[in-house]
Amino acid sequence: MNREQLFEQIKKKRSFLCVGLDSDILKIPAHLKETSDPIFAFNKEIIDATQDLCVAYKPNLAFYESLGVSGWESLEKTVHYIREKYPEQFIIADAKRGDIGNTSNLYARAFFDRMDFDAVTVAPYMGEDSVKPFMTYLDKWVILLALTSNKGAFDFQFIKNDENGEQLFETVLKTSQQWGTGDNMMYVVGATKAEKLEEIRTIVPDHFLLVPGVGAQGGSLQEVAKYGMNEQCGLLVNSSRGIIYASNDTDFAEKARAAAMEVQVDMEELLLEAELL
Numbered sequence: 001m002n003r004e005q006l007f008e009q010i011k012k013k014r015s016f017l018c019v020g021l022d023s024d025i026l027k028i029p030a031h032l033k034e035t036s037d038p039i040f041a042f043n044k045e046i047i048d049a050t051q052d053l054c055v056a057y058k059p060n061l062a063f064y065e066s067l068g069v070s071g072w073e074s075l076e077k078t079v080h081y082i083r084e085k086y087p088e089q090f091i092i093a094d095a096k097r098g099d100i101g102n103t104s105n106l107y108a109r110a111f112f113d114r115m116d117f118d119a120v121t122v123a124p125y126m127g128e129d130s131v132k133p134f135m136t137y138l139d140k141w142v143i144l145l146a147l148t149s150n151k152g153a154f155d156f157q158f159i160k161n162d163e164n165g166e167q168l169f170e171t172v173l174k175t176s177q178q179w180g181t182g183d184n185m186m187y188v189v190g191a192t193k194a195e196k197l198e199e200i201r202t203i204v205p206d207h208f209l210l211v212p213g214v215g216a217q218g219g220s221l222q223e224v225a226k227y228g229m230n231e232q233c234g235l236l237v238n239s240s241r242g243i244i245y246a247s248n249d250t251d252f253a254e255k256a257r258a259a260a261m262e263v264q265v266d267m268e269e270l271l272l273e274a275e276l277l
């Protein structure tokens with residue numbers, strides 16, 4: 001999916017919500033555990049219940065890899081299901097990969113050829129040759145970690161360069177623009193650091209940002225929109241636990257829909273305020 005198609009979906013759905021499929025075998029409703037593939041059964045119901053309220057899904061790989069072979073099967077079935085039934089959805093592999101070029105090539109092949117993801121999250125620490133192999137696929141995206149939502153972000157990401165006073169996350173944003181464009185690269189910026197979005201937008205005014213950290217981590221959607229929205233919206237705001245675990249009973253899909261709708265209604269208002277609808 002390209003940038004224009006993504007913006008079209010945002011306008012059509014009146015939403016820039018990304019539903020995080022952090023589907024934990026220990027948290028899904030008990031009645032699903034009797035099915036042959038509990039994680040896929042859970043995802044399928046969540047997807048059917050939320051697809052008209054969101055523009056993207058983001059399975060986090062840890063939740064699937066931790067289950068071994070059966071987890072990979074659930075993941076492949078989930079991606080295939082979305083592709084077949086809701087082809088307008090943008091699908092993100094939250095995998096945080098990146099390695100020497102030779103190996104990154106194979107990661108890219110896994111996520112873009114073997115599985116038909118639209119985007120994969122990549123850690124910038126190993127530099128250009130670790131990131132570029134993900135950019136050789138038409139209409140596929142790298143989502144580079146820039147300023148993350150967790151407490152540990154303060155360990156490295158704010159370290160100042162003695163020579164130019166630049167903080168590490170700013171260097172990531174500036175340097176990586178030589179590797180790709182706003183048509184194949186997005187950045188992760190945590191909603192818990194929304195106040196930094198104003199500064200980030202001076203460096204990357206046009207790029208889409210994937211913003212996790214609203215909902216369970218307490219980030220504010222309003223602040224994210226205030227400082228981060230651009231003329232194409234430029235935001236995919238993720239919520240995982242706040243939506244998919246709204247209930248752990250037989251009504252989980254219905255409750256997930258209600259939670260997603262609450263976010264979508266707020267997003268619609270923000271898109272209207274920004275005169276994008």
Ligand SMILES: O=c1ccn([C@@H]2O[C@H](COP(=O)(O)O)[C@@H](O)[C@H]2O)c(=O)[nH]1
Nearest residue numbers: 060148149190212215216217239240241
């Ligand atoms: O900086 C980051 C990068 C990634 N994540 C991931 O997003 C979701 C957030 O889940 P919630 O349940 O909505 O808190 C999860 O998959 C994280 O691994 C992030 O939170 N922050």
